[in-house]
Amino acid sequence: MEIKIKVENLTFYYGNFKALDNISIDIEDRKITALIGPSGCGKSTFIRTLNRMNDLIAGTKVEGTILLDGKDIMKNEIDAVELRKRVGLVFQKPNPFPKSIYENVVYGPKRHGIKNKAQLDEIVEKSLQGAALWDEVKDKLHGSALALSGGQQQRLCIARCLAMQPEVLLMDEPTSALDPIATMKIEELFETLKKNYAIVIVTHSMQQAGRISDNTGFFLNGELVEFGQTDILFTKPRDKRTEDYITGRFG
Numbered sequence: 001m002e003i004k005i006k007v008e009n010l011t012f013y014y015g016n017f018k019a020l021d022n023i024s025i026d027i028e029d030r031k032i033t034a035l036i037g038p039s040g041c042g043k044s045t046f047i048r049t050l051n052r053m054n055d056l057i058a059g060t061k062v063e064g065t066i067l068l069d070g071k072d073i074m075k076n077e078i079d080a081v082e083l084r085k086r087v088g089l090v091f092q093k094p095n096p097f098p099k100s101i102y103e104n105v106v107y108g109p110k111r112h113g114i115k116n117k118a119q120l121d122e123i124v125e126k127s128l129q130g131a132a133l134w135d136e137v138k139d140k141l142h143g144s145a146l147a148l149s150g151g152q153q154q155r156l157c158i159a160r161c162l163a164m165q166p167e168v169l170l171m172d173e174p175t176s177a178l179d180p181i182a183t184m185k186i187e188e189l190f191e192t193l194k195k196n197y198a199i200v201i202v203t204h205s206m207q208q209a210g211r212i213s214d215n216t217g218f219f220l221n222g223e224l225v226e227f228g229q230t231d232i233l234f235t236k237p238r239d240k241r242t243e244d245y246i247t248g249r250f251g
């Protein structure tokens, strides 16, 4: 087992409000880690600490360490822009730019200085292939991204992330705005993606966590109550609060 991200004693505040309390968790490489828990328990806050997206919010404070390949990402010498390239984030609602499919995918690489047309073409094809969208859009790459269906838009956002050649993919409820068929396609895509990336996915659906993840963490009120192999967490939870949650007694 290879640890991609090691989080140790992570505590996070919005102003005086402690949103995460002493979280320690190992994110394995080439595995899917699901994070579950009731609304407001800190799941999104947690994944945003993993690529320092929370830095952008004023008045926040973070304690503890987050090691990416053994290196502390909270140290000042780490460039946050470079970090977000390595640790990509896909949001709940598909949010393509109001530009063509092609321009959406090359947006990040262009900003990072890639100008060569042949190279950009290759990035577009590879990223769209990687996001299982290429066959559906290869004949309309210069058409508007906004003309795609919700599920296609979400796969485009995944492609946009892949174009940056990340190592970790963070997904914040990536299928909650999608219908069951689009959801199934994205879940199938995760199975393929996990061969090359560490994936962390926040989900409200325990069924989804059970279907796709290798490891699951259960959050409650900013605490990581339980973390372990998904099949064990769902069948033999150690903590009464986990058991109550997965059996639907609360949340």
Ligand SMILES: Nc1ncnc2c1ncn2[C@@H]1O[C@H](COP(=O)(O)OP(=O)(O)OP(=O)(O)O)[C@@H](O)[C@H]1O
Binding pocket: 014, 017, 019, 037, 038, 039, 040, 041, 042, 043, 044, 045, 046, 057
């Ligand atoms: N920018 C912010 N400023 C202040 N408090 C915030 C901010 N973002 C989140 N919070 C608070 O931090 C707590 C955790 O929120 P977070 O969004 O991480 O939970 P969550 O588990 O992802 O919830 P959901 O499942 O509803 O998305 C909540 O009490 C929330 O109100």
